[in-house]
Each structure stands twice: as structure tokens, then as C-alpha cells.
Amino acid sequence: MLNYIxxxxxxxxxxxxxxxxxxxxxxxxxxxxxxxxxxxxxxGLHYLARDENGDEKCVCCGLCALACPSGCIYMEPGENQRxxxxxxxxxxxxxxxxxxxxxxxxCPVGAIFLxxxxxxxxxxxxxxxxxxEELLVPLPGEKKV
Amino acid sequence: MVPLSYYLFLSGLIFTIxxxxxxxxxxxxxxxxxxxxxxxxxxxxxxxxxxxxxxMDGQIFVFLIMTVAAAEAAVGLAIIIAFFRNKKSANxxxxxxxxx
Amino acid sequence: MEFLIFFIAAIILxxxxxxxVVQRNPVHSALFLIAALCAQAILYLLLNATFLAVxxxxxxxxxxxxxxxxxxxxxxxxxxxxxxxxxxxxxFFGILFAVLLLMELGLVVKIGLSKLTPADASLSFDFGGVQxxxxxxxxxxxxxxxxxxxxxxxxxxxxxVLAKKKL
Amino acid sequence: MLTVAIxxxxxxxxxxxxxxxxxxxxxxxxxxxxxxxxxxxxxxxxGPHGLLQPLAxxxxxxxxxxxxxxxxxxxxxxxxxxxxxxxxxxxLAVIPFGKSITLFGKSIDLIISDFNMGILYIFAVVSLxxxxxxxxxxxxxxxxxxxxxxxSSAQMISYEVSLGLSVIGILMLSGSLSLVNIVNQQDSxxxxxxxxxxxxFVIFLICALAEINRIPFDLPEADNELVAGYYTEYSSMKxxxxxxxxxxxxxxxxxxxxxLFFGGWQGPWLPPVVWFLIKIGAFLSFFIWLRATLxxxxxxxxxxxxxxxxxxxxxLNIFITAIIMVW
Numbered sequence: 189m190l191n192y193i194x195x196x197x198x199x200x201x202x203x204x205x206x207x208x209x210x211x212x213x214x215x216x217x218x219x220x221x222x223x224x225x226x227x228x229x230x231x232g233l234h235y236l237a238r239d240e241n242g243d244e245k246c247v248c249c250g251l252c253a254l255a256c257p258s259g260c261i262y263m264e265p266g267e268n269q270r271x272x273x274x275x276x277x278x279x280x281x282x283x284x285x286x287x288x289x290x291x292x293x294x295c296p297v298g299a300i301f302l303x304x305x306x307x308x309x310x311x312x313x314x315x316x317x318x319x320x321e322e323l324l325v326p327l328p329g330e331k332k333v
Numbered sequence: 334m335v336p337l338s339y340y341l342f343l344s345g346l347i348f349t350i351x352x353x354x355x356x357x358x359x360x361x362x363x364x365x366x367x368x369x370x371x372x373x374x375x376x377x378x379x380x381x382x383x384x385x386x387x388x389m390d391g392q393i394f395v396f397l398i399m400t401v402a403a404a405e406a407a408v409g410l411a412i413i414i415a416f417f418r419n420k421k422s423a424n425x426x427x428x429x430x431x432x433x
Numbered sequence: 434m435e436f437l438i439f440f441i442a443a444i445i446l447x448x449x450x451x452x453x454v455v456q457r458n459p460v461h462s463a464l465f466l467i468a469a470l471c472a473q474a475i476l477y478l479l480l481n482a483t484f485l486a487v488x489x490x491x492x493x494x495x496x497x498x499x500x501x502x503x504x505x506x507x508x509x510x511x512x513x514x515x516x517x518x519x520x521x522x523x524x525f526f527g528i529l530f531a532v533l534l535l536m537e538l539g540l541v542v543k544i545g546l547s548k549l550t551p552a553d554a555s556l557s558f559d560f561g562g563v564q565x566x567x568x569x570x571x572x573x574x575x576x577x578x579x580x581x582x583x584x585x586x587x588x589x590x591x592x593x594v595l596a597k598k599k600l
Numbered sequence: 601m602l603t604v605a606i607x608x609x610x611x612x613x614x615x616x617x618x619x620x621x622x623x624x625x626x627x628x629x630x631x632x633x634x635x636x637x638x639x640x641x642x643x644x645x646x647g648p649h650g651l652l653q654p655l656a657x658x659x660x661x662x663x664x665x666x667x668x669x670x671x672x673x674x675x676x677x678x679x680x681x682x683x684x685x686x687x688x689x690x691x692l693a694v695i696p697f698g699k700s701i702t703l704f705g706k707s708i709d710l711i712i713s714d715f716n717m718g719i720l721y722i723f724a725v726v727s728l729x730x731x732x733x734x735x736x737x738x739x740x741x742x743x744x745x746x747x748x749x750x751x752s753s754a755q756m757i758s759y760e761v762s763l764g765l766s767v768i769g770i771l772m773l774s775g776s777l778s779l780v781n782i783v784n785q786q787d788s789x790x791x792x793x794x795x796x797x798x799x800x801f802v803i804f805l806i807c808a809l810a811e812i813n814r815i816p817f818d819l820p821e822a823d824n825e826l827v828a829g830y831y832t833e834y835s836s837m838k839x840x841x842x843x844x845x846x847x848x849x850x851x852x853x854x855x856x857x858x859x860l861f862f863g864g865w866q867g868p869w870l871p872p873v874v875w876f877l878i879k880i881g882a883f884l885s886f887f888i889w890l891r892a893t894l895x896x897x898x899x900x901x902x903x904x905x906x907x908x909x910x911x912x913x914x915x916l917n918i919f920i921t922a923i924i925m926v927w
Binding site: 461464467483484487488490494495496499502503506507559562563 | 734735
């Protein structure tokens with residue numbers, strides 16, 4: 189008998205719980221207008237850093253490609269006018285990338301970083317192979333590719 | 334004011350259609366529906382006469398016939414289900430165990 | 434106006450009844466029977482039997498026919514399970530008999546009507562309403578009324594016994 | 601004669617338009633309220649606070665492709681949504697929604713038809729609504745639909761019995777089948793039938809929920825076991841008709857409950873029609889609240905509850921009422 193009464197009382201109790209929820213502020217984020225504050229160590233789209241002279245830091249050592257578990261980094265070395273080794277071609281396939289951040293850790297010269305950009309959807313698969321020009325941080329006064 | 338004879342002829346017609354269906358069809362369910370049609374023909378007859386004589390008796394009879402129809406439907410359909418379970422058919426021609 | 438309603442309802446009633454007989458698919462038959470029952474409820478309304486009209490829809494259309502449909506769906510007859518339908522000889526005699534019956538009924542009604550002397554009785558205000566039905570049901574017809582309850586009980590028990598696989 | 605016909609026609613049109621608007625905005629209100637129960641926002645994009653959402657939904661449904669599955673019974677498949685949809689309108693004919701008003705020197709009753717057997721009429725019409733669901737399930741030629749249809753017909757027949765019996769207590773007390781009389785008898789708040797028939801009200805509410813297939817009795821369309829139940833195969837306008845029928849019957853259930861137990865349009869200060877709408881709105885919100893709270897019944901629980909608990913309780917209610925009346 190007590191059991192029955194208890195289970196009957198469960199209904200108003202449940203109703204009360206939902207009623208309390210009615211007045212809580214909604215957790216919904218109205219996305220395109222309001223954006224979520226990203227955590228400090230968020231890993232988004234890669235970028236290649238430049239040194240203080242505005243030159244590319246990357247020396248095309250290939251450690252990042254070696255560290256990459258999904259094998260999405262492709263590079264071809266070249267030599268610039270000063271006879272230094274640099275990455276002639278540097279491509280990251282963002283469709284294969286798992287955003288683990290190992291490349292960032294492997295890089296001996298601090299050239300590659302994972303940024304906070306996450307809105308890079310596209311409707312063509314080819315567009316996801318990012319070239320060096322797209323990945324490099326633009327020089328001051330230069331337009332981003 | 335529709336004359337009484339119209340209603341009476343109509344009820345006769347409905348009754349006849351019910352009889353016809355009962356004689357012609359071989360599907361148990363449809364035959365059962367034809368019985369309902371016959372009952373309805375009779376009901377219409379009773380109600381129109383009740384109206385003519387201004388007495389409630391005819392309507393009470395219709396009420397009672399409806400309860401009988403409900404009881405009949407319950408039992409009859411149960412019989413049809415039992416029959417179907419045994420013979421996998423709803424055809425009266427298969428209902429021949431007690432034929433001889 | 435009344436004539437118009439009568440004829441519309443009568444035509445629906447007759448056509449639906451014929452289609453109940455003619456349709457090969459039992460579900461269609463059942464649907465036309467429902468239509469016929471509703472048309473008949475309209476006729477009841479014309480005949481001042483309001484209570485019966487409503488009861489006709491609640492009990493017949495709302496309960497009995499749902500039961501029919503339920504059983505038809507439960508059996509879920511395929512086309513070939515309908516079996517041979519309408520044997521020639523049987524149809525012939527069936528129709529013959531039905532025509533004879535119709536003629537006889539017509540004759541009976543005609544003769545009977547000519548002997549019917551009283552003119553239309555004047556109707557009380559709520560003739561066919563709930564109060565009058567209830568009054569005669571619980572006074573003059575108390576015994577039949579109680580018997581129907583027994584009948585329904587018996588039918589219920591019978592249906593359960595029949596429908597149960599093992600008791 | 602002519603003026604009577606015109607007045608009746610105007611009343612029908614006005615009631616239908618308001619009813620359709622209420623259905624449209626009930627869908628919006630349900631989504632909105634349900635969202636807030638779940639700490640969300642609900643529709644916000646179309647119009648301020650999503651106020652034009654019903655319009656957008658309607659347009660979308662209208663332009664969807666209308667699919668009739670192969671092997672279905674075409675005629676019945678088309679007929680079924682209409683059969684579910686029409687009875688919901690017919691119920692409105694006998695519900696009084698306000699005191700009679702005087703317009704152009706003529707007194708007009710705010711009810712489409714003061715039929716002296718209003719309650720019986722409602723039951724008759726509601727019992728026809730089962731067919732739409734059963735036929736939809738059968739004609740779709742789909743296992744899920746058929747199961748949904750069978751389940752729902754069994755559910756509706758079972759709960760209709762208790763629904764009818766729960767109202768009988770009120771009929772005994774009021775001595776009338778006319779909804780107008782029943783409303784007139786509840787002229788003060790103490791005369792509301794909820795206070796004289798509390799048990800009947802609880803039974804009525806539960807049975808009404810089962811009749812309109814709302815949670816916790818939404819077995820016929822149980823999304824996670826039967827895809828969408830009897831309307832799995834429906835799309836476009838036919839689906840919209842089921843949708844309209846369902847929400848319409850929700851409004852009807854609230855209107856009937858208001859009329860029978862909560863004094864209909866009776867109430868102080870505000871105009872009667874406003875009171876009526878407020879009470880209906882409260883009921884509808886309560887239904888949505890229940891949806892946000894309760895889980896679904898299991899099928900055997902549903903049947904046992906209907907026949908084993910509600911039916912005896914309804915009979916007990918009649919019995920007690922009779923004893924008190926004779927006392």
C-alpha cells in the first residue's frame with residue numbers, strides 16, 4: 189500500500205522537478221551571433237609562424253610529418269637565395285588531420301601551431317588541402333589568402 | 334413530412350440487400366456484416382412505426398436489438414477467430430465438419 | 434428540405450448497403466457498412482429518434498464496427514484466402530430469392546398501410562429524447578432491460594472462452 | 601430563417617478560423633514550452649521568438665513531396681487522414697464558449713448548436729476518430745504502421761469505456777446531457793464539478809490523455825519502437841492532416857474538460873470568452889508539462905491500468921455519487 193502511494197507521489201514530484209527547470213536560464217548559445225569562448229588550449233586550424241624578420245620559421249625538417257599519426261602533412265624541401273633550407277611545398281590535409289597537436293610538439297623551431305579557427309567548412313574536398321600560402325601567418329599589410 | 338411508406342419500403346430494401354448478401358457471399362466476415370444490415374433494416378422499420386404511432390415502444394425495441402447486435406458481434410467474431418485459427422480460412426464452405 | 438435530406442440519406446444508405454455486398458475486400462465492405470450506419474443515423478434524426486441516432490453511432494459505428502475491422506486486420510486475409518466467391522447457381526437463386534422477398538415485403542407494406550387507420554399521432558416535445566427512452570426503459574421495459582445485461586455478460590464470457598487458446 | 605442561417609454560418613466560420621489558429625500556435629507553444637522545460641530556447645529564428653514558425657512549418661509541409669507507398673490501398677490511404685481530421689472539427693459544434701451576447705439588437709448564443717445531448721454527441725463523434733488511425737495503419741502496407749494502428753485502436757476502445765463512465769457522475773448530478781446546462785450550473789467556483797467529482801476528473805484526464813495519444817500514452821506513435829506508428833508512411837499534406845487532427849483533439853479534450861469540470865466560460869471580471877480561452881490554455885500547458893515529465897507506458901501496463909484500475913475506479917465513482925445523491 190505504502191509502495192503504491194509512494195509511486196503515485198512520484199508523478200507530482202517529477203512534475204515539480206520539471207517545473208523548476210522551466211525558470212532556469214536556457215543554456216542554448218545562439219551560434220552565429222554569439223560565439224562560444226574557446227578554452228586556452230583549444231586546437232583548431234594550423235598556422236605556420238614567421239620569425240621577427242617576417243621570414244618563415246619552418247626549415248622543412250620533416251619531424252612534424254613523422255610525428256603525425258594520420259600522415260596528413262606533405263612537404264618538399266627547397267633552398268632560398270641565402271642558401272637556407274626551406275619548405276618549397278607544405279600541405280596539410282585537414283580532412284585527415286585529427287587535431288592531436290603532435291606536429292606542434294615535434295617542431296624543433298616552433299614553426300607550426302594549432303590555432304583557434306574552427307569555421308573552415310567547405311563543400312569541395314580539394315579545398316581542405318591547405319597549402320603553405322594559406323597556412324602562413326600573413327605579413328603585416330598582406331592580405332590573407 | 335416524408336410519408337411513412339417511403340421509410341417502410343426503404344427498410345424493406347435494406348433488409349433484402351442484407352438477405353441477398355448473406356445468400357450470395359461466402360466470406361464469413363461479410364456474411365456477418367450482412368446480418369448487421371438485416372438488423373438495421375428491421376431497426377429502421379421499428380423506428381419509423383414508432384414515429385407514426387407516437388409511442389416509444391418501437392424505439393425501445395431498437396435499443397434492445399442494438400444490445401443483441403453487440404453481444405452477437407462479440408460472440409460471432411470470437412467464433413470466426415476460433416474457426417480461422419483451426420482452418421486458416423474465413424470461407425463458409427470450409428465450415429463442413431458437421432455436414433453429414 | 435426534409436425530403437431532400439431523406440433522399441440523400443436514403444440514397445447513401447442503399448448504395449452503401451449494395452456495396453457492402455458487392456465489394457471483394459472485407460475492409461471495404463466494413464467501411465461501406467459504416468457509411469450505411471451513419472446514413473441510417475441521419476434517418477433516425479429525421480424520425481425524431483435523436484437518442485437512437487447517437488447510440489447508433491456510438492455503439493454500431495464506434496464499437497461494433499471497430500471490432501469488425503479489428504478482426505479483419507487480425508486475420509489479415511490475403512486475396513487467395515477469400516476462397517471461391519459467388520458461385521453461379523448460388524448467386525442466381527440468391528438473387529431470385531431476394532427479388533421475391535422484396536416483392537413480398539413491398540406487398541405486405543402496401544396492404545398493411547391501407548389497413549393502418551390512425552393518422553399521425555401528435556408527438557410530445559422531446560419524443561425520442563433521453564428522458565422518454567429512459568422512462569420507458571426503467572418502467573415498462575425493466576425486465577427486458579435487465580435481461581440485456583445478463584445477455585451482455587454471457588456474450589462477454591462466451592467471447593473470452595472462444596477466443597482463448599487454452600483455458 | 602435566412603438570418604438564422606447567416607448567424608450560424610458566421611459562427612461556424614469564426615470558430616473554425618480561431619480553432620485552426622489555435623492549432624497552429626499550439627505547435628509553437630508546445631515547442632517553446634517544451635524547450636524551456638529542457639533548458640533550451642526553442643524556435644527563435646522565424647520572426648521574433650519564432651512566432652512565425654507555424655507558418656514556415658505549414659509552408660514546408662505543403663511543398664513536400666506527397667508519397668503513396670507501393671502496395672498501399674490508395675483510396676483508404678488518402679481517406680484515413682481526412683477521417684481523423686474531420687471529427688475534431690465536429691466536436692466544436694456543441695461546446696459553449698461564452699454567454700449569449702447582443703449584436704445588432706439580436707441575442708446570439710455563443711455556441712454553434714445547443715444540441716440537448718451534447719455529451720453523447722461528443723462521444724459519438726470521438727468514437728469515429730478511431731477509424732482514421734486504424735485505416736491509416738492498415739492501408740500503409742507497413743508492419744510498423746499496422747502495429748501502431750492495432751495498438752491505438754485497442755487503446756482507444758479500452759479507454760473510451762472509462763472516459764464515458766467518468767462523465768456519468770456529472771450527468772447524474774446535473775440531470776442534463778446538454779453542455780449549456782452543465783456550464784450554467786457551475787455559476788460559482790464552489791459549484792465547479794471538479795470539487796464535487798474529483799475522482800471523476802482524475803479518471804477523465806487520464807482517459808482523455810490516452811484518447812488523444814499524448815504522452816504518457818503515446819504508444820500508437822511510439823517513435824523509438826514503431827518509427828512513427830500509424831503515420832510512418834505519410835508525408836506532405838496528409839501528414840499535416842494527422843498533425844492537425846492530433847493537436848485539434850488536444851484542444852478539444854481541454855475544451856471538454858473545461859466545460860465539464862472547470863465551469864466552462866464562467867468567471868469574474870473578464871469576458872466569458874477570454875475565461876474560456878484561459879482555461880483551455882492552462883489545460884494545454886499542463887499537457888505539455890506532462891509530456892516534459894513522464895515516460896511512456898509499456899503496452900501491457902497500459903492495458904492493465906485501463907481495465908484493472910481506471911474502470912473499477914470509474915464504476916466506484918458512479919456508485920459513490922449514487923449513494924450520496926440518494927442519501
